[in-house]
Amino acid sequence: MLYKIVVLLLEVVTGLLTTTCLLRLYMQQQRIPLSARSGNPLGRFVFALTDWIVLPLRRVVPALGPWDMASLVAAFLIQLAHFGVLWALNGFGVTPLSIVVLALLGLVRLSLSGLTALVLVYAVLSWVQAQSFFSELIGRLVTPVLAPIRKVVPLVGGVDLSPLVLLVLLQILTIVLGDLQYTMLSAVAG
Template sequence: MLFQIVSLLLEVAASVLGGACLLRLYMQQQRIPMSASSGNPLGRFIFVLTDWIVLPLRRVLPAFGRWDLASLVAAWLIELAQFSLLWLFQGLAYSYAAVLILACFGVLRLVISGMTGLVIIYAVLSWVQARSAMADLIDRLVVPLLAPIRRFMPLIGGVDLSPLVLLVLLQVFSIVLGYLQGAALL
């Protein structure tokens, strides 16, 4: 029981912090302004939550084009810390190489679950026609993922089913990722 509680708390903390690092990476890649003066309500929160780990990493990891490697490595380090603590808590039950592999797959799971959440929020906001700074931000984050699907899938009766297709694809990727993780740990 204690292991389950510790595991849950570590998972929540790693998901919030790692997800914030990945959101920072994606927002910067999409060139979404993140300052408070830009009207982005989420940008300042992401900066405050991630600056402590991303800024020191930036001193040694330069950006790769539009990709902020420091944010990506920060997400991986947070996942690595989570799995390392669980590894120690379990009494070194398996090799540390497995922990390194689990951290990589943890980052990929964060990407899939984060995108799934964004698409669901996007779909709900599209139904209620909410116009706000947050709705515009979600739109800018999700539309690049929907654009390739929309090229091949027309509106059906005036309804855009591309978010549903993207959600199904994300679930398929999640299943494949689970199998790949299992194979990598053998």
């Protein structure tokens, strides 16, 4: 029972930190202002949760075009720590390379989960026609991912089905990734 509680707390903390680092990465890539002066309600929250790891990494990890690689490396390191702790709790049963692969899979899984949440919020906000900074922010984050789908999937009776198609694709990817990760985690738990 204690093990399950520790694993749950570890997943919550590392999931929140990793997702916030990924959100910072994506928002900066989309050139969405994060400063308090910009009026972005998420900016201060993102900075508060990620500055402790991203800012020191920026000294050694350069940006790659519009991509803040320090945020990506920070997200990966948090996932690596997550699976490293699980590895240690389970008696170091597998190779360290397996932990690196699990961390990469965890990073992708959290990216898919975060995008799924954004698309769901976007879809709900599109139904109620809420005009706010938050709805514009979500729209700016989701539109680049929906654009290729909108080129292929036509409007049906004036309804945009691209968010539904994206959600189905994300769920399929999540299932495949989850099965792969579960198989590897089973090996770690031994």
